[in-house]
Amino acid sequence: MPRSRRKGHEQDVEKLVRELESASGVGTQDIGEAGLDKNPIIKITKVVLQGALERRASEIHIEPMTKGVRVRCRIDGILHEIFSMPRYVHAPLASRIKVMAEMNMAERRIPQTGQIHVRFGDTDFTLDVSTIPTTLGEKFAISVSAKKDALIGLDNLGMEPAQLQALRDLAQSRSGLIVVCGPRDSGRTSTTYSLLAELNTVERQIVTIEDLVACGLPGVNQVHVNRLAGLGYLAALDAFSMQGADVIMLDLIDGPNTANAVLGAAQDRLVIAGMNSESTVESLINLVEMRVDPWLMASGIRGIISQRLARRICDKCKQDDDPPLEVLTALGIGEEIINKPDGGKIAYFHRGVGCDSCRQTGCSGQIGLFELSGMSPDLRARIGTEVDLNDAAKEAIAGPNLRQDAAAKVFSGIISAEEAVRAVS
Known part of the structure; x- marks a missing residue:
């Protein structure tokens, strides 16, 4: 993927994060599910998934950190960090992914699994989603598979x-x-x-x-x-x-x-x-x-x-x-x-x-x-x-x-x- 397009994804996420902050009116506080119905978090999720699929990622890891949220992708067997977002994005992003994967949105204490089916370009992808609670919040691992790859x-x-x-x-x-x-x-x-x-x-x-x-x-x-x-x-x-x-x-x-x-x-x-x-x-x-x-x-x-x-x-x-x-x-x-x-x-x-x-x-x-x-x-x-x-x-x-x-x-x-x-x- 051209570097200009990758850079564009990063800029899109930064812009959408600012929109989410403005729409929620909470600054750097954890907004919980307040921003779930706001358009920015839906767009952020789409940009994250699209960025991973364009990079031919086989896995997507969304990890809560002390001061932010790290998104890493496994590309050709090696993990690369592709996005970094403020800490307050984690809760609405987690809720959005759970909705897409038909998981229990309110359950944060135990591991969960779910599945998302998406079409990107001319390819159908299956995203197998799993969560596990950590001391900083839920970590998401998304395994990406496509019929043409198998x-x-x-x-x-x-x-x-x-x-x-x-x-x-x-x-x-x-x-x-x-x-x-x-x-x-x-x-x-x-x-x-x-x-x-x-x-x-x-x-x-x-x-x-x-x-x-x-x-x-x-x-x-x-x-x-x-x-x-x-x-x-x-x-x-x-x-x-x-x-x-x-x-x-x-x-x-x-x-x-x-x-x-x-x-x-x-x-x-x-x-x-x-x-x-x-x-x-x-x-x-x-x-x-x-x-x-x-x-x-x-x-x-x-x-x-x-x-x-x-x-x-x-x-x-x-x-x-x-x-x-x-x-x-x-x-x-x-x-x-x-x-x-x-x-x-x-x-x-x-x-x-x-x-x-x-x-x-x-x-x-x-x-x-x-x-x-x-x-x-x-x-x-x-x-x-x-x-x-x-x-x-x-x-x-x-x-x-x-x-x-x-x-x-x-x-x-x-x-x-x-x-x-x-x-x-």
């Missing part, structure tokens, strides 16, 4: 050809478990939704069980987990299994009971499930530590995808780079790969120096880094034994491992060396 397609995730073909082969299995693992904000939703979209045919009954449904998938039965009503992961798994689902997607294996139920269901249907683990080996170790039946693991797991998101170099400020040797070494790139014996260069590197288009970050957009492991006979045999899994897991990787994939994207000029190290560390 359904970018397997070909556009950033996988190497060998990885992509291996994943498509795994997805043709009639039964078994495909684990998609990675830390928070690693792109698991885009991978699982893109995989489901490719599997979605009239011959297959596909269902999803999610804590928060990221977006609607035509032809797919989706369930939003409601633990208070007794609809948790286990209840939904049992119900869909009884209804003969061909493919089940569960967004998170959250404990031993869920893990055993998922692997049990995977004996006669394809299951795709997420895990909060860092690598293929860690996923297997976590399942072992959950005391999951070793036979179910060995017979049920078809493959594990480990992934991260890295920030792309901004094309508008891309320049040559000479990263420190220790950064390259961390990616497994030795000096013999970089320099010729006569002193010439073999490899060239790039980075973004920062411009108005990328908010001086040097980065614009994200791309996935992947490691895909199948289940070799040796790896299956080691599950449930005291034998170390590392060597067998490394041999089962189809294509590059996570660090090698990051290095390949550095050589291709897609990401900088420093960003690659940050993403895989």
